[in-house]
Amino acid sequence: MSDIKTLIVDGLWTKNPALIQLLGICPLLAITTTLVNGLALGIATTVVLICTNSIVSLIRHTLLPSVRILIFVMIISSLVTTIDLLTNAFFHELHGVLGLFIPLIITNCTILAQAESVASRNSIGKSIISGGSAGLGFTAVLLVLGGFREIIGRGSLFSGIDMILGDSATDSFIKFPFDGALVAILPPGAFFGLAILIALRNLFIPTATIEQRLETNISESHG
Amino acid sequence: MNFPINSSPHVLPITSVPIIMRHVLYALIPSTIVYVWYFGFGIFINMLIASIAALISEAIMLRIRNRPIKPSLADGSAIVTAILIAFSIPPLAPWWLPVLGASSAIVLAKHLYGGIGANIFNPAMVGYAILLLSFPVQMTHWIPPQIENLGFQNIDLWSTVLYSVTGSLPSNLNLDAITQATPLDIVKGGLKNGISINELRSGPLFSQLGGYGWEWINIFTAFGGVYLLYKGIIRWHIPVSLLTSITIFAALFYLYDPNQNLSPSFHLLSGATVLGAFFIATDPVSAAATNQGRLIYGASIGALTYAIRTWGGYPDGLAFAVLLMNLMVPLIDRFTTPKIYGQQQ
Amino acid sequence: MATATVIFAGIAIVLAILLIVSSHYLSTTENEVIDKIESLLPRIQCAQCGYPGCRPYAAAIVTDKADINLCPPGGNETVRRLAKFLGSDFSPVTKYSTTANLNEIAFISEELCIGCNLCLRACPVDAIVGTHQSMHTVISDHCTGCRLCIPPCPVDCISLVSRNA
Amino acid sequence: MLKYPLFQSFYGGVHLESHKNTSNHKQIARDFLPSRLIIPMNQQFGSDAIPSVKVGQLIQKGEVIGKPAEKNTTAVHASCSGRVGAIEKHPVPTAGKVSTSTCVIIETNDENNIAAQKPPLFKNHLDKLTAINHAGIVGLGGAAFPTAEKLNRKSSHCEMLILNGAECEPYISCDDLLMQEHATEVLRGALAMMEIVGAELTVVVIEKDKPKAIEAISNAIETIGSKCIRLTDIPTMYPTGGERQLVEALTGKEVPSGKYPIDVGCICQNVGTAYALDCFFQLGEPLINRIVTVTGQGVKNPQNVAVPIGAPIVELIKFCGGYDGEVSQLILGGNMMGYTVDTDQLPVTKSTNCIITTKKATTPKPFEIWPCIRCGECIPVCPVRLLPQQILKAYENKNFEELGKLGLSECIECGCCDVVCPSHIPLVENFRKAKHLRMQEIKSSELSNAAQKRYELKTQRLSSQHANTEKLHADLKESIKESSKNDMIKAAVERSKKRRDKK
Incomplete structure (x- = not known):
């Protein structure tokens, strides 16, 4: 039980792919111009993660070590293509916005890392939980970054929600009483935003200070 | 008798960081006076707001980083950054523009990299670039020179203050009526629409050498720069190579087609060319270190500035040219290391 | 559909063959890694890590049996270097050595030495000379200050002195 | 002329x-x-x-x-x-x-x-x-x-x-x-x-x-x-x-x-x-x-x-008339390359060319030291054409390899860089420390290399000794076996001979 709990906590926080492992930065930086974009990409990534993890886990005993990466990539790309076609069929508008970035999920290192380090070594159940929690952790970061950039860069929140909820929700986004600083929407804003998130993470997990504290403890006890 | 032991050399240093910064500020006085003559007192308000914002953010960052606050505040580097930002934003600007510019310069470009001496990028130019990217509209609303015979509506000091603080203008004034694009902006837009240089330069904002008013600001900035050279605060390599390379590029293209390309004098005397050459590119922290490297650095900034002005998306490319070349500084330094005495290369 | 599948399967097979061949020929030999790790260690052969010398310890690190924080003379500085090289996490040295530098060497007191030869066998760098029944001495240029000679001495005649004294 | x-x-x-x-x-x-x-x-x-x-x-x-x-x-x-x-x-x-x-x-x-x-x-x-x-x-x-x-x-x-x-x-x-x-x-x-x-x-x-x-x-x-x-x-x-x-x-x-x-x-x-x-x-x-x-x-x-x-x-x-008021420093040699001494009870030697007594006004106080602003003033004044600011950086990072490349050992400690530094960084003092540290580093790595070599030799020697002993033992056993076999055969032959003789 506690094993599953660690898996979930790992994916969401302690081994969060975007914040701690700094994987999948490319879609993270490119797509988070609004919260809704971030959400959509996050969901797509999570679905791909769960599927690839379960498939890789199933075939893990038959893998040849030297060509495993090749096989992972083949599996991931097939799945992503499927999801790309599905979104195009059922969420055509969203597909228009995410367009290029759904195929780009293939290059998201989170998925490859999960396949390599989790799915190819664990049972299917564990792999699915790990993949799902990592996907959700990634989605959470996309949401926070997307929301942050949208508020600062456009002065709005949930714009484009209609792409997910349908036309009835066209006007149901929040507009703040300022126009926003455009730089947050532009590529530099993505880097600033991610940097701030990582800085905040360092406040909670100060890796450097742990090292220092341990050192001083030892030198005190010996000095 | 017992005497203290000190390390050699036993001699007083001949200069110090605060003295350098103070001279830089002195050198900016003539151009400020001309600026006020042409564009009104708006720049004073911006300077004041930017300086306060810079000092406050400097103090906060020093506090967060557990560094002594007083000596770093007193060295005047934050004020120099703030004044340079005030020079690069329109005289008629809402108060938060200089505040955002100065504080992002100090926080993002200076202290996140480790404070004075450790910044890779020129803080003032980072502040300016962030403002320009974020608020393109406000950053290009420039009031025209406040000279009677040009036929523009003038704005007095009180209205400037009022606009800065509240964002609203007296009822008889309209923001669009009293603001204009800068000469470089007009040229850029005009050329895109197929208007020739000659037609463009017959407009009221242009004069013989460059933009009306701008030419004199640039010339007086150059006086300040010469003062810095005379005082030994800066060395001649960067300004000379920068101005030379802009002149050469401008001259080549101007000779090729005077109707599509601006004259060298226009390039030299409009926008931030001279300010950049003497005050921005010479910022020691982010510039190349060796004389040879400084020549390369200055010439590259000149070339990039010309390229961005002519073919880029922004009317004045100096800030971006400086930032790009800041990135190249370690490389330049690496390849311009002088040969050490007595060592074979 | 069929064409696409065939093309991709073809590409995959070609790449797979390439990968298999390259994994066979381009792999780094373990020895190179061991050499590099050994060069990062202080190499005073003190055996405080639990391995007979620095190279065995380096080999143990490479074959994933040993932690990187077992070297007391190297201190945290060495752990940091190893962590950087191996891409693993830093953790401080588990035990502290009293000789954390190379500035001390062993010294055999001439009055007490009984010529038992035990220290001679303990010295990892052959820095002690002497034979049975005669007094031993330390070659100061070669001594690394590892202290391995101290425990075997039955008469406690070995002490550490500063290298420069 | x-x-x-x-x-x-x-x-x-x-x-x-x-x-x-x-x-x-x-x-x-x-x-x-x-x-x-x-x-x-x-x-x-x-x-x-x-x-x-x-x-x-x-x-x-x-x-x-x-x-x-x-x-x-x-x-x-x-x-x-x-x-x-x-x-x-x-x-x-x-x-x-x-x-x-x-x-x-x-x-x-x-x-x-x-x-x-x-x-x-x-x-x-x-x-x-x-x-x-x-x-x-x-x-x-x-x-x-x-x-x-x-x-x-x-x-x-x-x-x-x-x-x-x-x-x-x-x-x-x-x-x-x-x-x-x-x-x-x-x-x-x-x-x-x-x-x-x-x-x-x-x-x-x-x-x-x-x-x-x-x-x-x-x-x-x-x-x-x-x-x-x-x-x-x-x-x-x-x-x-x-x-x-x-x-x-x-x-x-x-x-x-x-x-x-x-x-x-x-x-x-x-x-x-x-x-x-x-x-x-x-x-x-x-x-x-x-x-x-x-x-x-x-x-x-x-x-x-x-x-x-x-x-x-x-x-x-x-x-020379004695001290004039309070003296803050006694420098032997020039003020640029000379060194301070703590007492005036020392003799003049063949290398003493100058004795400077300073008062408060000319003695450098512990100034505020700013971080290096890379102004580069130290570069054109260095008579050996070093890059003092980069040497300082390499020293702060303890990068000895870089220090060697930057030519630290060529520094003549003339103090020109100290004089022009607007941040008042005691460069020469730092360079002296850097030289010292670098020498130590070089020395200790030499020592380590020597120790490694001697350890390898010793392990080699021990293992070859060990192998020799093993071989010796094996041979001995073999020879004992051989010899005992022969003895037994001889003894048996002897016994049978005796028996035959009795008959």
Whole structure:
């Protein structure tokens, strides 16, 4: 039980792919111009993660070590293509916005890392939980970054929600009483935003200070 | 008798960081006076707001980083950054523009990299670039020179203050009526629409050498720069190579087609060319270190500035040219290391 | 559909063959890694890590049996270097050595030495000379200050002195 | 022939505020007789001299009191007549710091007649060099390198003898006054040196801020009438007086790293050394005096004094009127490259060219030190063309490899970068520490390599020994088995034989 709990906590926080492992930065930086974009990409990534993890886990005993990466990539790309076609069929508008970035999920290192380090070594159940929690952790970061950039860069929140909820929700986004600083929407804003998130993470997990504290403890006890 | 032991050399240093910064500020006085003559007192308000914002953010960052606050505040580097930002934003600007510019310069470009001496990028130019990217509209609303015979509506000091603080203008004034694009902006837009240089330069904002008013600001900035050279605060390599390379590029293209390309004098005397050459590119922290490297650095900034002005998306490319070349500084330094005495290369 | 599948399967097979061949020929030999790790260690052969010398310890690190924080003379500085090289996490040295530098060497007191030869066998760098029944001495240029000679001495005649004294 | 434009170029350096006029307007004082002499035995490169006198012995001025311990080191002489009071360890200024050395302490008396008062005669060239060594003559510029040793480097051809009267340190004026008062003697000494090394040309180098010395030397050149002495005045710029810098300034050639000026055909000698050599050749007087500039705001009558070697600084200061108010620092050597000492109980040695007493106003306070702002002012002033700011950075990062690449070991510690640094960073101090650390690092890595090698050898030896023993044991067992088998067979054969015989 506690094993599953660690898996979930790992994916969401302690081994969060975007914040701690700094994987999948490319879609993270490119797509988070609004919260809704971030959400959509996050969901797509999570679905791909769960599927690839379960498939890789199933075939893990038959893998040849030297060509495993090749096989992972083949599996991931097939799945992503499927999801790309599905979104195009059922969420055509969203597909228009995410367009290029759904195929780009293939290059998201989170998925490859999960396949390599989790799915190819664990049972299917564990792999699915790990993949799902990592996907959700990634989605959470996309949401926070997307929301942050949208508020600062456009002065709005949930714009484009209609792409997910349908036309009835066209006007149901929040507009703040300022126009926003455009730089947050532009590529530099993505880097600033991610940097701030990582800085905040360092406040909670100060890796450097742990090292220092341990050192001083030892030198005190010996000095 | 017992005497203290000190390390050699036993001699007083001949200069110090605060003295350098103070001279830089002195050198900016003539151009400020001309600026006020042409564009009104708006720049004073911006300077004041930017300086306060810079000092406050400097103090906060020093506090967060557990560094002594007083000596770093007193060295005047934050004020120099703030004044340079005030020079690069329109005289008629809402108060938060200089505040955002100065504080992002100090926080993002200076202290996140480790404070004075450790910044890779020129803080003032980072502040300016962030403002320009974020608020393109406000950053290009420039009031025209406040000279009677040009036929523009003038704005007095009180209205400037009022606009800065509240964002609203007296009822008889309209923001669009009293603001204009800068000469470089007009040229850029005009050329895109197929208007020739000659037609463009017959407009009221242009004069013989460059933009009306701008030419004199640039010339007086150059006086300040010469003062810095005379005082030994800066060395001649960067300004000379920068101005030379802009002149050469401008001259080549101007000779090729005077109707599509601006004259060298226009390039030299409009926008931030001279300010950049003497005050921005010479910022020691982010510039190349060796004389040879400084020549390369200055010439590259000149070339990039010309390229961005002519073919880029922004009317004045100096800030971006400086930032790009800041990135190249370690490389330049690496390849311009002088040969050490007595060592074979 | 069929064409696409065939093309991709073809590409995959070609790449797979390439990968298999390259994994066979381009792999780094373990020895190179061991050499590099050994060069990062202080190499005073003190055996405080639990391995007979620095190279065995380096080999143990490479074959994933040993932690990187077992070297007391190297201190945290060495752990940091190893962590950087191996891409693993830093953790401080588990035990502290009293000789954390190379500035001390062993010294055999001439009055007490009984010529038992035990220290001679303990010295990892052959820095002690002497034979049975005669007094031993330390070659100061070669001594690394590892202290391995101290425990075997039955008469406690070995002490550490500063290298420069 | 007055001047000859021999000056080529000089890289780097700084203009410093001159303090020479504090001490250079008076003539050299020659009547200083200390009550006590502390004569150190370690005044030269190589091993210390061995005291050759006994406590209580009466000695005459110029008598040898310390014999050279090695062939190439110099002897030490008594600078005044008197009685040996003690032979003991005493703090002595040596090469940038105060250390302890064996000293002969002499209680002086008034009989100041020189032991040998006739010009020495030499059988041959080698004899001459030995004699110079025995006269205790060393370079008086500050490093105290044995003069004979320097003149004896015959492996390369020497084209030019550079007579160094540049004296770029802003406080020192002892060479200035020496050239003014003894121009002829200095030039005669130079001619003698030229003869020894076989040079064709002597160039006297004087900085432009010493017009009187320039005049005196040019007059003396005319008087002597020698065609192979030339005078060149070089711009007043610190540190032109450095040996390597001087070679570059005059010839445009660089002295390769780790080599000496003689490798590019030059020999540099201080004017003071030339004078001492002349005194020895003309009068037979060994090196027992040197001219010391006593200067600074903290002394009442700053002046140049001819000081017997070994005179305590405290008595010298007293001779110059004593301290003027509170003195904050005592500097031996110039203010740029000299070093502070904590007590005035030290003797003047052959390398002491100047004593500066500073008061509060000129002593650098612990300034506010700003971080390096990369202004690059330190780069054009470095005479060795280093990048001080990058060396500092590499030192802060403890990047020894980078320090080596940046040429840290070439730093001559002249202090030019310190003077111009607007952040007031003590660069030279940091570089000294960096050099020290780097040497330690190199040493410890050498030690580690050696230890590794010896460990490998030992393991190899042990394993081969082990293998040998194993093999021996196996063979033994085998042989025992073999032999026992044979025995059994023999025994059985024997028994069966016996049985057969019984039948």
